[in-house]
Amino acid sequence: MTPAGLALGFAGMAALSLGMDRHYEQVFGGEPGRCRLAALRLFGALLLALALEPAVKAYGASVGAATWAAELTLGAVAVALLLSYAPRTLLPLAPASAALAAWWWMA
């Protein structure tokens, strides 16, 4: 059991949220371009898909899929709370989370 899936879920959801006008402005301040938003959303989706791997590897296909879905849910809740209480912290936390996940995956 590694929290890599949860970390990737969080990072992916963060990226997805930043790919939205509203939240991009919350965190970065400036006006985002459409390309940038789309790229963030794509990147976020990719991270969410990757999060499937550690879950399935640890628990098999069916249990892994259920684990992955729940990890995504909690990642999204964490992102929503941070966006409400401390939006600027999303900037360091999301990449750190992705990096942590990568480190766990390699370890």
Place this chain on the structure above:
Amino acid sequence: MTVASGKDKAAGQARHRMDIASRLVLAVGGGYALAALASASLALALPLPRAQAVLAATMLSFALYCALAVWAFCAASAGRAWKGAALLAAPMALHLMLAGRAI
């Protein structure tokens, strides 16, 4: 638009209540009846071994019940909602009668 008289208003309110009551009966009672018909009919009609057909039909029936309950309130009028439900129920009821299985 002319101002509605007191009597018209009361009649309008009563109609509205009837409308809601009608939809409610359809959603709660009609929905269950339709789901029951569907589970009985599909259990015989699905091209699966008997036990699997029963399981599949029963599992699906709840989705149908939910869909009908939502439809009961989304349809443009209560009458339309009932008509739609009857249209769905008729072939299944017919199938069951023909199959000779009395519930």
Place this chain on the structure above:
Amino acid sequence: MKGLGLRQANAWLHTWSGLLLGWLLYAIFATGTVSFFRDELSFWMKPELHASRPDEGTAARVLGAMADYAPGASSWQISLPDERNPSVAVQWYAQGERPSKGGGSRLVLDAATAQPLQARDTRGGDFLYRFHFELYGMPRIAARWIVGVATMFMLVAIVSGVITHKKIFTDFFTFRRRKGQRSWMDAHNALAVLALPFHLMITYSGLLLLMFMLMPWGVQSAYQGDLRAYFAERGGRGAAQVAAPQAQGRAAPAPQAPVGPMLAQARAAWPAGAGGISVMQPGTTQAVVELREGGSTSLLDRGRAQRMRFDGVTGVRLPMPAEPAPDGVSMVYNVFSSLHLLRFAGPWLRWLFFASGLLGTAMVATGLVLWVVKRLPQRRKQGGHAGHRLVECLNAATVAGLPVAMGAYFWANRLLPVGMAGRADWEITSFFAAWAACLAHALLRSHRQAWREQLAAVAVLFAGLPLFSFLAYPHSHLAAGSWLLAGVDATLLALGALAAAGAWTLRTPVAARPARQREHAAANEVAA
């Protein structure tokens, strides 16, 4: 509904299907969430068992001790300790006794010494688990029907809620704080949408678990109502179970093969090793040892755990017929029911689902509160309204009152004398008495006071329990190395802190606060 748009019609449907049974749904969700940890809770509520620490030699030790406790038995059943319950549960049947649900003799053993332990009389986590779908104090079938109907209402509420939610994608991560009604709406939406797959799954699977009672018409039409014939044909656990070897009279005693190598084979084949041991005709020449897999690696076969059989005397592995893989339709059912019951999940998935369950419970709670908050301006203008007042009281007495009742239940477990007659029932009485007191309290106090005081009660009751454990039960804290108990205590502390935070935000009525804060609050309410 004539002339109402799709969104508005569904908003109406959502509000009423949610409100009418909202309090029951909250109770079902809350007790269900707690029930994910039912085994852990039961263990936590039996301090007499807390010193049990399993080790490598537990299985062998227990089997040796069983020879003393149940020498002439026809079969032994042993549940080995796992991370959810470090004690050993044993059961045996006498010769000629037919295995039945309440039959046989049972003991709980310490994993380190194999000595019997006498735990205090308590229903433990099972009370809350049973309440979740059978409520309490009413005929089982009636209660299941009530819960089934409520679940159907929940399903309709979820679907109509999704249809009526205008900006489900744009508002996906949105939670605007300190904006009165808007904040409650955002919270309700976020809790619902972010965990939507979980909510849909848990609700639909709940219906499926009751489906043959709620919707017997498929069985009626295809099997003329013969449920037994249906189950036989479907090939569930009962049908597929390989019959245990029958005893041919009383066999001669014989020394038994050591269980160590058998367990080693189990550990090699199954990720969690063996979870249980059954011995048929123990201590004789006809002994057969069957190991049951601990946990399950797939949702597809309903946790129909794998088994291994060995000759009891020689230790040689016996062949077992391969169990057929379930068909596609059964797989669908198995996935749903496994996800709902979560019988065999490991700790990570269990915690994830517990958190999701908390989200669902909060979703129902915020919905109930939102109903009241939305109508506050109208009430201020029009004065009191009996229906609204009733909803207010039920809200406080259920959302805050149910946790108070749980706290009372746990405290009764700690404080009632161990030797007391009918102890388990008295714990349950404490639960309902506390809940009733909360209802009375909510009726007597103002809305704000009711919430504040009941939340404060939750905080005190929950946070006090780990403190009590630390003082009264030396085995029960982290220093003694029990993660299970530490987990329960930590959760109680966290939930107590949450309740305290809630009570804190309600501390002074707006009018009593300094002028600047008052203006700020007023501006926010208008914006809502």
